[in-house]
Amino acid sequence: MAFKSEIRNPKSEINTARILGVDTSLRSTGLGLIQVRGSRLEVVEHALVKNPAAWSLSRCLVHLHAAIGEILERGKPGIVAIEGIFFCKNVRTAVILGEARGVVIAACAAAGVPVYEYSPRRVKQAVVGFGGAGKDQVIRMVTSLLGLREAPAEDAADALAIAICHAHAGKYGALMGAKEI
Template sequence: MIGLDPGLRNTGWGIIQIAGNRLQHLANGTVRSRPSDPLAQRLQQLYAGLDAIIADWTPDSAAAETTFVNKNPDATLKLGQARGVVLLAPANHGLAVAEYAPNQVKKTVVGVGHADKGQIHAMVSHLLPGCIIDSADAADALAVAICHAHWADRQWPTAPTAKRQPTRDRRSRTGGAGS
């Protein structure tokens, strides 16, 4: 399976496989676009890079991290366009693409939804021993792949959000309010 971390400048990718009850690292890297090039060329660079990786490695499934809305609308729009390319490349190879929110990826891999890049890198290295991680973007992509490996067998197109369990009414334990 391939995990993807979308970005216009750097798109991380990571390929893992499930071997029994263990995860095995196969490859990871970063597809880069040239910031000086026009947007259409940059998107084409991302697509060509991802297309070649998917053709070479032939993963059986794909997962991508969803994006967040930035304060800068122009940056958000460009990231959305890059994300479209990231979703298109595996789809053109016949792969369904699962999508996971950044906090879901972090919670699945690290155990907390607001983990920093260093914590993600450390846990990915721990879960995939011997893996040499190409970049922070590749570490994020491997984390997406690990998250997908965890949730994919549950056959959900996206990871579920945690549902809060109803709390018991404290009055029922004491026989009434103020007792």
């Protein structure tokens, strides 16, 4: 049996000035789409992909895949940035997070959009100036840097922070720890 795999041409329909940050989790994935205009960053949209606790793992992953596909189609980002895997004490949680990340990466690859990965410390360093910054500091800086009237939800703020990190990496991506996956 042959499987048909379709990956869009990454050169077509790509807007490298649009960056989608994704803060992956099974129950509440944050999405943050920004537009880079010179040295200015503007929010296009931010959202949460919520999966109820009653849903099975497979249903959550399908819903996450569909949501990523929708924002890629609607927002047409040229790049997706995600947070790298961090230390996790619970093995089951780490496996589930890996499965959710795999769904995000596969959806982006199928759409022909490159994915870059940044460590949580690097994201905080880029946004707050300190790699050990707390969640509240990240939310405040994201709100300030993007000129938002209201602070976004925590997971959406993290996604926007990841997108900001990639925007700041620019041509110095390798020095900033950018890694295409």
